[in-house]
Amino acid sequence: xxxxxxxxxxxxxxxxxxxxxxxxxxxxxxxxxxxxxxxxxxxxxxxxxxxxxxxxxxxxxxxxxxxxxxxxxxxxxxxxxxxxxxxxxxxxxxxxxxxxxxxxxxxxxxxxxxxxxxxxxxxxxxxxxxxxxxxxxxxxxxxxxxxxxxxxxxxxxxxxxxxxxxxxxxxxxxxxxxxxxxxxxxxxxxxxxxxxxxxxxxxxxxxxxxxxxxxxxxxxxxxxxxxxxxxxxxxxxxxxxxxxxxxxxxxxxxxxxxxxxxxxxxxxxxxxxxxxxxxxxxxxxxxxxxxxxxxxxxxxxxxxxxxxxxxxxxxxxxxxxxxxxxxxxxxxxxxxxxxxxxxxxxxxxxxxxxxxxxxxxxxxxxxxxxxxxxxxxxxxxxxxxxxxxxxxxxxxxxxxxxxxxxxxxxxxxxxxxxxxxxxxxxxxx
Ligand SMILES: Cc1cc2nc3c(=O)[nH]c(=O)nc-3n(C[C@H](O)[C@H](O)[C@H](O)COP(=O)(O)OP(=O)(O)OC[C@H]3O[C@@H](n4cnc5c(N)ncnc54)[C@H](O)[C@@H]3O)c2cc1C
Numbered sequence: 001x002x003x004x005x006x007x008x009x010x011x012x013x014x015x016x017x018x019x020x021x022x023x024x025x026x027x028x029x030x031x032x033x034x035x036x037x038x039x040x041x042x043x044x045x046x047x048x049x050x051x052x053x054x055x056x057x058x059x060x061x062x063x064x065x066x067x068x069x070x071x072x073x074x075x076x077x078x079x080x081x082x083x084x085x086x087x088x089x090x091x092x093x094x095x096x097x098x099x100x101x102x103x104x105x106x107x108x109x110x111x112x113x114x115x116x117x118x119x120x121x122x123x124x125x126x127x128x129x130x131x132x133x134x135x136x137x138x139x140x141x142x143x144x145x146x147x148x149x150x151x152x153x154x155x156x157x158x159x160x161x162x163x164x165x166x167x168x169x170x171x172x173x174x175x176x177x178x179x180x181x182x183x184x185x186x187x188x189x190x191x192x193x194x195x196x197x198x199x200x201x202x203x204x205x206x207x208x209x210x211x212x213x214x215x216x217x218x219x220x221x222x223x224x225x226x227x228x229x230x231x232x233x234x235x236x237x238x239x240x241x242x243x244x245x246x247x248x249x250x251x252x253x254x255x256x257x258x259x260x261x262x263x264x265x266x267x268x269x270x271x272x273x274x275x276x277x278x279x280x281x282x283x284x285x286x287x288x289x290x291x292x293x294x295x296x297x298x299x300x301x302x303x304x305x306x307x308x309x310x311x312x313x314x315x316x317x318x319x320x321x322x323x324x325x326x327x328x329x330x331x332x333x334x335x336x337x338x339x340x341x342x343x344x345x346x347x348x349x350x351x352x353x354x355x356x357x358x359x360x361x362x363x364x365x366x367x368x369x370x371x372x373x374x375x376x377x378x379x380x381x382x383x384x385x386x387x388x389x390x391x392x393x394x395x396x397x398x399x400x401x402x403x404x405x406x407x408x409x410x411x412x413x414x415x416x417x418x419x420x421x422x423x424x425x426x427x428x429x
Pocket of ligand 1: 105131164165166168170171172173174175197198199200201243246251400403404405406407408409410413
């Protein structure tokens with residue numbers, strides 16, 4: 001073995017054995033050149049994925065990015081107008097059945113779309129699109145009745161309806177099982193009472209995928225998901241919550257008082273709502289990670305460009321080893337996040353339980369959501385502290401990643417459960 005290894009003769013600087021290299025690639029390290037590595041073209045993606053991404057990218061450049069500043073200032077984007085355009089182009093149904101207007105592609109196309117949404121120069125609009133495409137509808141697609149799919153899924157995929165997801169309440173965010181909203185049976189109907197907080201798209205939505213308690217009993221088996229039209233009596237959209245970031249996305253507080261609707265609006269089996277929502281959270285968490293990759297990379301790239309032209313102490317800021325090393329470190333972290341996202345997607349496509357990996361990638365995305373914009377903003381100096389640059393918006397927007405869709409600590413608790421280290425005497429999920 002050792003002799004065989006020694007027989008491989010190495011060039012002085014090239015790390016490739018001569019048997020492979022034979023001078024074809026290099027004579028010295030200075031002219032080592034390989035094919036450029038396109039990091040976005042990974043094994044889970046094919047030419048078709050690239051085509052989908054290219055067409056979404058063009059859409060973003062024409063229909064979204066030119067208006068981002070205006071929508072951020074207005075604290076809302078025109079959801080119906082934009083979603084109709086996205087729906088008509090097929091972007092809300094990439095992995096949804098063709099029978100309901102979707103493209104019928106597999107879930108990796110949904111991840112490709114989420115990744116490309118990172119080309120949008122703010123966090124609010126991608127998040128709102130993600131709610132419609134990947135957070136409010138997975139349970140409906142998988143467990144909803146044919147009538148419900150026709151009534152809610154078809155117009156949502158077409159972009160005629162804006163959807164929102166109602167899980168969190170003022171007294172229950174991380175602890176989903178402790179929600180208080182009830183849907184009590186009266187004849188063939190449910191009568192809903194309660195409230196929801198932090199509801200993305202809530203001010204503009206046509207329907208809400210609502211988690212409510214439909215019976216007494218164990219909190220994991222007493223809940224149901226219900227499709228609730230937002231225009232029926234008893235629903236009050238109280239306010240657009242003022243936030244530090246995600247300004248273009250509206251975040252509503254909603255009240256439900258004696259809201260009556262048929263029990264047939266329930267998704268799937270009664271009492272399965274908690275389990276269905278845990279399933280929806282997996283796709284939400286993969287979306288959350290995938291949708292920030294390009295945004296992080298753009299920040300790193302733009303920071304490098306800014307630092308290359310900005311001079312201090314007789315040289316560019318970028319020429320300080322601390323600066324270019326730090327940016328290289330951040331890029332490495334982003335590549336690691338990309339890898340776990342692709343691996344999770346691959347396993348999810350193969351029907352494996354990816355709850356632990358999805359929690360890990362969400363945790364990592366949340367951590368990087370704080371680290372990448374913070375480190376980049378620092379290198380922009382005072383300019384980074386102004387509202388004029390994307391880095392300051394990303395600094396505000398990305399902070400949500402560690403909180404929304406399950407806080408970092410909730411992700412850690414899930415991971416601990418899978419590792420068998422979560423204390424047995426404590427209840428969680
Ligand atoms: C802009 C925005 C948009 C949102 N959109 C939606 C939406 O569309 N639909 C929806 O249903 N919800 C939405 N949410 C709600 C979001 O999912 C919750 O904010 C999140 O789940 C955390 O819940 P909470 O805010 O009640 O925090 P709490 O549950 O009060 O937790 C507060 C903090 O306590 C810590 N903590 C919690 N549990 C543990 C634990 N087990 N161990 C250790 N520490 C812990 C964490 O640090 C956590 O951040 C949104 C929130 C925001 C801010």
